[in-house]
Amino acid sequence: MGYPGLAPIAKPSNNHGLNQTPQKTRLWLSLPLGAKLHMPLEVFGMPLSKPELERVVFDKFVKHIGVKVTSFKSCNPPEPDILCDTECGALYIELTDNTSQSIQKSVHARDEATQKEAFWIDPFPEGYKHKFDKQYQTNSIACELVIYFGIHPVVGLGDHFDSRLQENIEWIKGRKHSSAFRKVWIYDYHQDCVLACVNGAA
Numbered sequence: 001m002g003y004p005g006l007a008p009i010a011k012p013s014n015n016h017g018l019n020q021t022p023q024k025t026r027l028w029l030s031l032p033l034g035a036k037l038h039m040p041l042e043v044f045g046m047p048l049s050k051p052e053l054e055r056v057v058f059d060k061f062v063k064h065i066g067v068k069v070t071s072f073k074s075c076n077p078p079e080p081d082i083l084c085d086t087e088c089g090a091l092y093i094e095l096t097d098n099t100s101q102s103i104q105k106s107v108h109a110r111d112e113a114t115q116k117e118a119f120w121i122d123p124f125p126e127g128y129k130h131k132f133d134k135q136y137q138t139n140s141i142a143c144e145l146v147i148y149f150g151i152h153p154v155v156g157l158g159d160h161f162d163s164r165l166q167e168n169i170e171w172i173k174g175r176k177h178s179s180a181f182r183k184v185w186i187y188d189y190h191q192d193c194v195l196a197c198v199n200g201a202a
Contacts, residue, residue: 054081054095057148061187064194065144067091078137080180092143094136094181097150100125124164129171132179143180148187165195172198 048056051074062069062084072084072093080094128147136143165186172184176198186196 051081057095057097057146057150057189058082058084058093060189060192061146061148061185064185064187065091078135080136080138080143083141090141092136092138092141093146094131094143095146095148096128096131098125098128098147098186099150100127124161124168126168129175132172132175132181134180136180138180142182144183144185145179145181146185146187148185148189150189169196169198 055072055074058072062072068087070085070087072082075081075083075092080092082093082095084091084093128145131145168186176184182199184198185194187193188195
């Protein structure tokens with residue numbers, strides 16, 4: 001994909017050979033101290049709440065959805081995360097951060113040693129999948145899912161990430177018709193770009 005940024009650190013070659021089963025793929029990456037690979041988590045020293053963080057993500061993502069959004073607000077379960085008014089009517093958006101816990105813990109660690117330590121990551125975690133089994137209260141309003149990478153695990157993964165991305169696109173295609181979502185987006189917050197959009201029947 002040609003993403004600039006982090007490069008794999010040399011480790012035994014069979015740890016990240018492309019001939020491995022994609023689900024087993026792991027890459028050895030190191031995040032330099034102070035690397036700006038994540039969204040803001042604080043405003044004036046105060047941590048953002050979950051709804052505030054979701055609004056930060058949606059405010060950056062919204063220009064990609066193809067319709068003009070005039071306003072939006074946070075919602076509480078069992079509704080999806082965001083309800084927005086668009087030129088085509090109301091629309092719900094459910095958001096889920098697809099960044100693995102190991103990356104989050106390392107990037108947001110207070111001490112320099114933990115921030116600098118290398119760790120194994122799955123190029124495309126699958127924590128989002130439970131969203132496809134959830135029931136949402138939408139009152140017949142269309143709902144779309146945004147699977148986003150908040151702390152940027154896409155940088156420098158190239159074919160490794162592309163393979164896992166395609167696998168997950170195929171999984172989403174097979175499950176979307178039985179889910180609450182009419183459309184599913186995969187969004188890179190750091191690069192501010194849509195990596196995939198699954199729309200229509202499988």
